[in-house]
Amino acid sequence: MYMQVYKSLMRKIVVVFGVLACLGLYSCSEITDHKTLFFAHSLPVTHPVHKGILAMQEALHKKSGGKLQIKIFPDGQLGTEREVLELLQIGSVAMTKVSAASMSSFSPEYRVLGVPYLFRDSEHMFRVLEGPVGKELLEGGSEYLLRGLCFYDAGSRSFYTLDGFIKTPEDLKGKKIRVMNDQMAVNMVNDLGGSATPMAYGELYTALQQRVVDGAENNVPSFVTSNHYEVCKFYTLDQHSMVPDVVVVGTKFWDTLNDEEKAWLQDAADDSVKKQKIYWQETVEEGMEILEKANVQIYNPDKSPFIEKTKSILEELNKDPKMKKIIDQINNQ
The missing domain is CATH 3.40.190.170 (Bacterial extracellular solute-binding protein, family 7)
Known part of the structure; x- marks a missing residue:
């Protein structure tokens, strides 16, 4: 019991520290000339989705010349998928990766992606997700302060x-x-x-x-x-x-970016999708x-x-x- 209370307290401390760190970072961004995006998710670092996020981290650093950087908090360090989505909504965390099923609790249209046997195969799924339907779902989350950037392969x-x-x-x-x-x-x-x-x-x-x-x-x-x-x-x-995974950015953070920064972030997300698919297939075989x-x-x-x-x-x-x-x-x- 005491250990559970301790873990809960430490998690809250980490989140509060993260909020303060973000505020401090933005206040001195003119001096450091960069912004750091806190990216929290619940998966272990050995997971292919985490490897995809690392690819995004690297791509964003290159595209922005270091002006936009990602700091990753894996393994549920900042909470469950739902808890982190709520942190995005209030602006305490910039980004996360969640299952589309978790997103459906916030943006109802995502429910369709959980329908059993909806997709004929993975090729059909990505034709949909990378086409007009996927774009509509991703952008539709903005109404709930959660803008989708891309979909990751989460297999069957x-x-x-x-x-x-x-x-x-x-x-x-x-x-x-x-x-x-x-x-x-x-x-x-x-x-x-x-x-x-x-x-x-x-x-x-x-x-x-x-x-x-x-x-x-x-x-x-x-x-x-x-x-x-x-x-x-x-x-x-x-x-x-x-049910695919979704990379999400909170609109509270998204709206602080200028057009060039938004393009860097979206391009980095899109680039990471290609690598994440490869990591996924390799991990399935292993x-x-x-x-x-x-x-x-x-x-x-x-x-x-x-x-x-x-x-x-x-x-x-x-x-x-x-x-x-x-x-x-x-x-x-």
Whole structure:
């Protein structure tokens, strides 16, 4: 208990320090002739998304001649995805990387990206994300003080479990499956017959060890870097969703930049996308090798029963004219 209080206190101290540091930096920016962007995210430094952020950091430094610099706070140092998004909204932190599912709690249009089996494959997904639909979603977040800069590859999410494969939706009956704190993810697991259990990602390893939950769902790199494969030896590649990550800048910070600085930042983000895709694919291949050596069993199921069981989610979303318009655009890509 005391350790939890201590950690909470230290986190608040770090955030306050960050706010003061930002204020101090801006006040002396005329002397130092540079601005530092605080970039917080929840992933470990070994993750391919973090490597993409490092690529952005390097690109921004080069493009701006050092006038704009990024300081990265990984591993949830400044809070959960939701907490950091709230820090962006008040201007305490400049940037973050979150799941599109987390963004949907702030900018509702992002919900469409969580629809099960929405994308035919990764090529289809990036045609959408790097086209008019993606641009509309990214810029639409500005209404909620959260401007998207680009999308990162987060692969496809699949089920991993303690006992046996999920060969069909029937295999989920009676199983408690950890999901993100996102209503669509909850609905998906429940529609498939499981018992969706929202839980903080950092609590999941212990929950699996103690059998508080029977399994979870995520992409290969996260399954590996979290070490969840140490306790879950069954990985079913049903690929039920392709929810991308989003690089977000708070409009409180964005509005302090001039046009040239905004162009530097956007260009650096766009450049990093290309490298992040490569890092992602490399990490997936490495991860599959790690899983094989760890005796994790892999199963590729027939996806059609999963698609049939979850189609009501798409049907419900189509009742909203704005959502239907986006879905139709995605289907026509």
